[in-house]
Structures are given as C-alpha cells and as structure tokens.
Amino acid sequence: MAFSFLAILALWIHISFVFVPFGTNMSSDDFYIVFLKDHPTNEESAFQRHISVLSSLNGRDATESHVYSYTKIFNAFAAKLSQNEAQKLSSMDEVVSVIPNRYRKLHTTRSWEFIGLPATAKRRLKVESNIIVGVFDTGITPQSKSFKDDGLGPPPAKWKGSCHHFANFSGCNNKLIGARYFKVDKVRDPNDIMSPIDVHGHGTHTSSTLAGSLVPDASLFGLARGTARGAVPSARVAMYKVCWATSGCADMDILAAFEAAISDGVDIISISIGGLTGGYTTDVISVGAFHAMRKGILTVASAGNDGPNLNSVANHAPWVLTVAASGIDREFRSKVLLGNGRTVSGIGVNAFDPKQKLYPLATGADTAKSADTRESSRYCTEGSMDPRKVKGKLVYCQLGTWGADSVVKELGGIGTIIESDQFLDSAPVFMAPATIVNSSIGKNINKYMHSERLPSAVIYKSQEVKIKAPFIASFSSRGPNPGTKRLLKPDIAAPGIDILASYTPLKSLTGLKGDTQYSEFTLMSGTSMSCPHAGGAAAYVKSFRPDWTPSAIKSAIMTTARPMSSKVDREAEFAYGAGQVNPKRARSPGLVYDMDDMSYIQFLCHEGYNSSSVSSLLGQQVNCSTLIPANGEDAINYPTMQLGIKSDQEPTTGVFRRTVTNVGQAISAYNATIRTPKGVDITVKPMTLSFTRAMQKRSFKVVVKAKPMSNAIILSGSLIWKSPRHVVRSPIVVYDPQVFD
Numbered sequence: 001m002a003f004s005f006l007a008i009l010a011l012w013i014h015i016s017f018v019f020v021p022f023g024t025n026m027s028s029d030d031f032y033i034v035f036l037k038d039h040p041t042n043e044e045s046a047f048q049r050h051i052s053v054l055s056s057l058n059g060r061d062a063t064e065s066h067v068y069s070y071t072k073i074f075n076a077f078a079a080k081l082s083q084n085e086a087q088k089l090s091s092m093d094e095v096v097s098v099i100p101n102r103y104r105k106l107h108t109t110r111s112w113e114f115i116g117l118p119a120t121a122k123r124r125l126k127v128e129s130n131i132i133v134g135v136f137d138t139g140i141t142p143q144s145k146s147f148k149d150d151g152l153g154p155p156p157a158k159w160k161g162s163c164h165h166f167a168n169f170s171g172c173n174n175k176l177i178g179a180r181y182f183k184v185d186k187v188r189d190p191n192d193i194m195s196p197i198d199v200h201g202h203g204t205h206t207s208s209t210l211a212g213s214l215v216p217d218a219s220l221f222g223l224a225r226g227t228a229r230g231a232v233p234s235a236r237v238a239m240y241k242v243c244w245a246t247s248g249c250a251d252m253d254i255l256a257a258f259e260a261a262i263s264d265g266v267d268i269i270s271i272s273i274g275g276l277t278g279g280y281t282t283d284v285i286s287v288g289a290f291h292a293m294r295k296g297i298l299t300v301a302s303a304g305n306d307g308p309n310l311n312s313v314a315n316h317a318p319w320v321l322t323v324a325a326s327g328i329d330r331e332f333r334s335k336v337l338l339g340n341g342r343t344v345s346g347i348g349v350n351a352f353d354p355k356q357k358l359y360p361l362a363t364g365a366d367t368a369k370s371a372d373t374r375e376s377s378r379y380c381t382e383g384s385m386d387p388r389k390v391k392g393k394l395v396y397c398q399l400g401t402w403g404a405d406s407v408v409k410e411l412g413g414i415g416t417i418i419e420s421d422q423f424l425d426s427a428p429v430f431m432a433p434a435t436i437v438n439s440s441i442g443k444n445i446n447k448y449m450h451s452e453r454l455p456s457a458v459i460y461k462s463q464e465v466k467i468k469a470p471f472i473a474s475f476s477s478r479g480p481n482p483g484t485k486r487l488l489k490p491d492i493a494a495p496g497i498d499i500l501a502s503y504t505p506l507k508s509l510t511g512l513k514g515d516t517q518y519s520e521f522t523l524m525s526g527t528s529m530s531c532p533h534a535g536g537a538a539a540y541v542k543s544f545r546p547d548w549t550p551s552a553i554k555s556a557i558m559t560t561a562r563p564m565s566s567k568v569d570r571e572a573e574f575a576y577g578a579g580q581v582n583p584k585r586a587r588s589p590g591l592v593y594d595m596d597d598m599s600y601i602q603f604l605c606h607e608g609y610n611s612s613s614v615s616s617l618l619g620q621q622v623n624c625s626t627l628i629p630a631n632g633e634d635a636i637n638y639p640t641m642q643l644g645i646k647s648d649q650e651p652t653t654g655v656f657r658r659t660v661t662n663v664g665q666a667i668s669a670y671n672a673t674i675r676t677p678k679g680v681d682i683t684v685k686p687m688t689l690s691f692t693r694a695m696q697k698r699s700f701k702v703v704v705k706a707k708p709m710s711n712a713i714i715l716s717g718s719l720i721w722k723s724p725r726h727v728v729r730s731p732i733v734v735y736d737p738q739v740f741d
C-alpha cells in the first residue's frame with residue numbers, strides 16, 4: 001500500500017509535476033468564483049454590479065475582497081471570502097453559483113510520422129498560417145528555435161490578443177503572436193517570474209508539440225534525433241500562462257484565460273491541466289470550453305495521468321475533445337551488466353558513459369545510516385543513507401519518491417538501479433547514472449547480490465530500441481466517464497510517451513538537486529503531451545475546413561481514428577476511446593456528427609442538470625422540462641455510443657438517434673456494417689444512407705440490446721458507415737455502471 005502510493009507520487013512528480021497549493025495556512029478567507037445571472041452587456045456596469053453584490057455582505061469592504069471581474073464572456077467575479085460569506089452569496093437571487101477556487105496540476109520527432117502526419121503531408125500553408133492555437137500552460141520560451149517566425153507574415157487580421165512584458169526578451173514575433181500571464185490574486189510566486197516566461201518547461205514543450213516551427217537535428221543527448229516540429233508548423237501560437245511553479249493552476253486564472261483567449265480570436269484551445277472535476281456547469285474548464293465552443297473554438301484537453309485506475313478520466317465534458325496517451329514504436333533502455341556476466345535491461349534516459357568496467361553494488365538497506373532509517377533507506381530517501389557506505393557505489397533502491405538518483409549522487413554514489421513494477425512504459429530522464437528495472441529482474445539482481453561477497457555492476461548509456469505500438473500508457477486515465485454513464489470518454493488517443501519537444505533554459509532537465517544537465521529539447525511523458533498532438537490534429541483539420549464547427553472537427557477526428565486493440569489494452573475504449581488519432585484521414589471524414597450548443601443543453605437537461613444551472617451555463621433562460629427526450633435515449637449526437645446496462649434487468653435496451661452531415665462527395669451512399677460483441681444485439685435503421693448534395697443531413701437509429709454481463713468491464717462493438725471513399729467508424733460500448741458505484 002505504502003509502496004504503490006509512493007510510486008504513484010513519484011510518477012506524478014515526473015509526469016504531471018505536482019504543485020503544492022499554498023494558502024492552506026493563510027487566513028481563513030479563501031478565494032471563490034461567483035457566477036451571476038445573465039451575461040454581461042457592458043463591462044463597466046458588470047463590474048459595478050460585482051462590487052454592489054459584494055457590498056451587500058455586511059461589514060465587508062467590497063473593493064478589498066474583490067479580486068477580479070470576468071465581464072467579457074462570463075458574468076462572474078473572484079473574491080476573497082469567508083465560508084459564511086460564500087454561503088450568503090450563494091443564496092442571493094442574482095447569484096447562480098459560488099465555487100471555491102481550486103488549484104489544479106499539470107497533467108518530436110518521431111511521433112508525427114508514427115501517427116501518419118509526416119513533414120511531407122499535404123498542407124494548406126496559407127490557411128494554416130491563419131490558424132491561431134491558444135495554449136493554457138506554464139508559459140513559453142520565446143527565444144526557442146521552435147518559435148522562430150521565418151517566412152511568416154504579420155498575425156491574421158482577426159487577432160486581437162497581445163503580449164505581456166517578457167523579463168529579458170524582445171517578446172512576441174510573427175510565430176508567437178500572443179503571450180500573457182494570469183495571476184489574478186497578484187501574489188508573487190517566489191519560484192516563478194511575473195511574465196509569460198516558462199521557468200518550468202512544460203508550456204514550452206506542449207506548445208512546440210502543437211505548432212512549433214521546424215527545427216532540424218533536434219535530440220536529447222543524441223536520442224530521439226530528427227526534425228522537431230509541431231502538427232501545424234505555420235500556425236500561430238498564443239500562450240496563456242495559468243500555471244505557476246509554487247501554487248499550480250488556479251481556477252480563477254484559468255477562467256480569466258478562457259475569457260482572454262475567446263476574445264482574442266484563437267481557433268483551438270489546448271489544455272494539459274487536470275486534477276479536479278466538478279459538474280459540467282461548474283467546473284471551470286468545462287464552463288470555459290462550453291463558451292469557447294459557442295464561439296467556434298474547440299477545446300482539447302488531457303484525460304489525466306491517474307491510470308491504469310478505471311473511472312479516472314478527467315476533462316470529460318461532452319464539448320471537450322478528451323485525449324488519452326499512447327506509446328509510439330520506440331523506447332529508451334539501458335543495459336546493466338552484473339559482475340557475474342549477466343546483462344539485464346532497464347528503462348529511462350541515462351546520458352552517462354561509465355568510466356569503469358564495474359562498480360561495487362549495494363542495496364539501499366546496506367547503506368542505512370542507522371537501524372531507524374533502515375526501512376526508508378530501501379527507498380534511498382534523503383537523509384536515510386550513510387555517505388561512507390554509498391561513496392563510489394551503485395545503489396539498488398525501491399522506487400519511492402522521485403529523485404533517488406540525485407540523493408545517491410549527492411552522497412558520492414556512482415548511480416542507482418531503481419526497482420518498480422508500475423509505469424515502466426515511459427522513460428524518465430536521470431541526472432546521474434540510473435535505470436528502472438521491474439521486480440522480476442530485481443529478484444535476479446537481489447539473488448546475485450546475496451550470492452556474492454563483493455557484488456558489482458555497471459549501467460550503460462541509454463539506447464533507443466524498437467517496440468510494438470501503439471498501446472495505451474499505463475498512466476493514461478481510463479473510463480468509464482465519472483461524469484455521465486451516457487458518454488464514452490476518453491475520446492481519442494495520441495502519442496504521449498517519451499515525446500521530444502522544446503524545453504526551457506531556466507531549469508535543469510530534472511529540476512533535481514545537483515542536476516547540471518540543460519537542453520534545448522527534452523523528452524516528456526503524460527497526457528499533457530498527447531493533448532497537443534490531438535490539438536495539432538484539430539488545427540490541421542481546421543486549416544482544410546476553416547468553417548467547420550468544433551463538434552464537426554471533433555467528430556472528424558474520432559470517426560477516422562485508427563482502431564486500437566483490446567488484446568493490447570484490456571480496458572479497450574475506456575483506455576483509447578475511438579482509437580489513435582489519424583490527422584490525414586480526419587481532414588476528409590465523409591460524414592460528421594455535428595451539434596450546436598442547444599443540443600448540448602438538451603443533453604445536460606436529460607442528465608438531470610436543473611434549469612437554473614443549465615441557464616447559468618448558457619447565460620439565458622432554459623426550461624429543461626420542454627427539452628427532455630423519450631426515456632432510454634442518450635439525447636446527444638455524439639460520434640460514439642455508450643450503453644450502461646442495468647444488472648437487474650434482462651436485457652437492457654438503448655436507443656441512439658443520430659444525424660450525420662455529408663461533408664464528402666455530393667452524390668454518395670453509405671452502407672452500415674455492424675460489429676457486435678457476444679451477448680449484445682445491435683440493429684441500425686436504415687442500413688443505407690444516400691446523399692444527393694453536400695451538407696445534406698440523414699438520420700438513423702441504433703438499438704442496442706444487452707444482457708447482464710459477467711466479468712468483462714466493457715464490451716466493444718462498432719457501427720461503420722462505408723462508402724467507396726470513406727470509412728466512418730463509431731465505437732459502441734456496453735458496460736455495467738453499478739460495478740463502478
């Protein structure tokens with residue numbers, strides 16, 4: 001138990017960079033976001049109303065507790081309040097909701113070729129250079145080669161954004177056209193810079209993955225060598241810095257960034273931030289993305305790094321493209337030679353060539369400072385080991401907190417062999433010789449160490465090896481969707497393991513004590529890295545279809561995805577959604593499942609959201625009772641179908657009404673192919689859809705009948721509409737929600 005917790009903690013530090021929220025030991029007042037009825041008509045009067053609402057709290061200096069007003073897209077304000085005051089406000093007539101401000105955490109070369117978008121792929125450079133991608137992250141590195149603006153003209157005319165002052169740099173150019181930071185509490189972060197500068201590396205990495213210019217001969221220590229680039233190298237980048245080194249990513253800053261990005265005129269928003277999720281009408285990423293969608297902007301977000309646990313997917317609002325992380329066909333491994341001549345293999349990026357043939361090898365416990373630290377020394381934690389016993393040796397540790405390589409090095413050790421049974425599919429970068437082995441190899445190493453009086457070993461420099469792919473990363477969050485049993489999430493999978501992209505010069509590669517490695521490029525893993533791959537695919541589709549709605553772009557990406565296999569990933573669609581993103585095919589899907597904002601509203605009503613919370617999201621009065629469709633239907637024109645069965649009913653029937661829009665050849669016909677899992681019956685009416693013109697719509701009905709299921713967590717079927725030119729595939733999944741209650 002303790003072990004797996006520590007291991008998970010370690011992974012988070014590596015992959016999602018846990019931020020410790022501060023403020024828990026400050027005054028009892030906390031930040032809240034207060035949403036008011038109606039949407040703003042003019043900024044000045046909205047602000048006045050915020051102050052007057054705050055003033056109605058007895059004994060409060062409104063201007064002192066007021067932190068920020070959202071007046072462009074939302075009618076809301078952030079304020080510092082006591083719990084009592086927050087409660088009082090929420091009962092006021094003109095207030096629709098009061099939500100506590102929470103702090104969230106952040107969740108290449110080969111990867112684009114791997115998913116079939118090589119540098120030679122057809123592109124529409126002129127339209128592409130009119131695409132603006134907005135990235136919400138830790139900031140950006142403006143001097144990075146990925147953001148050089150060679151050959152790009154001035155920003156598109158629609159652009160209304162701006163650049164905040166950059167500490168030492170000239171600021172924006174024709175590639176990086178926007179860069180702003182959001183810290184509405186104005187409290188300085190001691191480990192960060194009040195500018196859009198990225199001191200962390202995460203934001204530089206994600207935005208260069210999405211839209212970085214071509215940089216030939218990029219690598220990390222010669223590994224993953226190739227031309228680094230984004231999906232849409234001619235698109236423009238706008239960075240909205242909402243994540244800070246110490247405090248993490250505050251809801252009130254994220255909401256402010258949404259308001260800015262929507263008003264500025266971005267085309268796609270990419271958010272590699274996760275953590276907490278509330279309801280679809282109160283979670284700020286969900287609320288922000290809804291308003292972005294209404295303005296024609298698709299929000300692409302990471303599914304989270306809480307896998308392989310089921311029911312862990314985040315950012316699962318129906319209007320968001322939710323992205324899981326997959327592996328590509330390479331990995332970075334180090335050989336370890338033991339003194340007995342045997343060689344074993346570990347994972348990780350280790351840039352160091354050994355200077356000796358062999359080094360003495362000790363376990364962490366062998367080096368314990370005292371009997372009291374013997375247990376923690378097994379994990380090589382700081383302060384647990386005796387430097388005299390570590391000096392000059394390789395130390396064998398269990399994976400505990402991240403950074404055993406740094407601890408061992410600081411004590412004069414040579415390197416670290418770390419044992420772990422989790423998350424062996426991504427390669428962390430080490431600051432000293434180190435590698436990670438699984439427990440079966442660990443057992444062999446231990447056996448060897450006990451069989452020899454003076455055990456020894458050596459870790460060699462890492463090499464790239466080919467592996468089978470794709471597969472879903474162990475850390476990638478899984479469904480089923482905790483927000484609603486009627487919607488399959490994640491939507492799509494994209495590469496998120498060992499991705500090479502630009503990095504900040506302001507931080508060493510690991511950020512660990514004693515690390516002197518710096519690099520323009522580095523490898524990172526996480527759904528944080530898969531999100532900009534899918535965001536890039538969305539921008540690529542948009543460059544061919546600039547007039548498509550966010551839902552149409554999303555549908556195109558999902559129905560053209562490359563199917564993945566439940567033989568590789570047992571959790572099937574709960575792991576990969578519709579499958580691996582396939583940008584080239586997504587630009588010509590044949591048919592799309594399109595939707596407008598009222599369709600989503602209808603879905604929310606059907607889900608049991610009440611009229612007032614749905615009205616608050618939409619900013620206008622909605623009467624849910626007039627919108628709810630017949631029972632048993634999912635009430636959403638989604639490109640995938642999910643049926644939650646009732647275990648006490650035999651069988652459960654689900655009806656899915658769908659409408660597709662012809663975006664392919666004017667005159668065309670599609671035939672239905674159904675793949676049915678055992679114990680499930682699927683029918684489609686009609687089985688043929690004929691079109692005589694572009695943008696013509698056709699409706700059909702899918703009926704799914706499923707018996708109570710035994711053992712399996714998910715049953716996978718699909719509906720495929722096929723024409724001679726197109727394959728439009730929708731996964732149909734069946735599961736038992738009671739298993740997850």
Ligand SMILES: *[C@@H]1O[C@H](CO)[C@@H](O)[C@H](O)[C@H]1NC(C)=O
Nearest residue numbers: 166167168169193197199506
């Ligand atoms: C800005 O320049 C000063 C002086 O050259 C330097 O000390 C500081 O580290 C620089 N800051 C950044 C963000 O590069």
Ligand SMILES: *[C@@H]1O[C@H](CO)[C@@H](O)[C@H](O)[C@H]1NC(C)=O
Nearest residue numbers: 344345346437438439440441
């Ligand atoms: C441990 O790692 C080795 C080398 O990568 C591999 O061959 C073996 O299957 C792994 N064992 C387990 C139980 O995962």
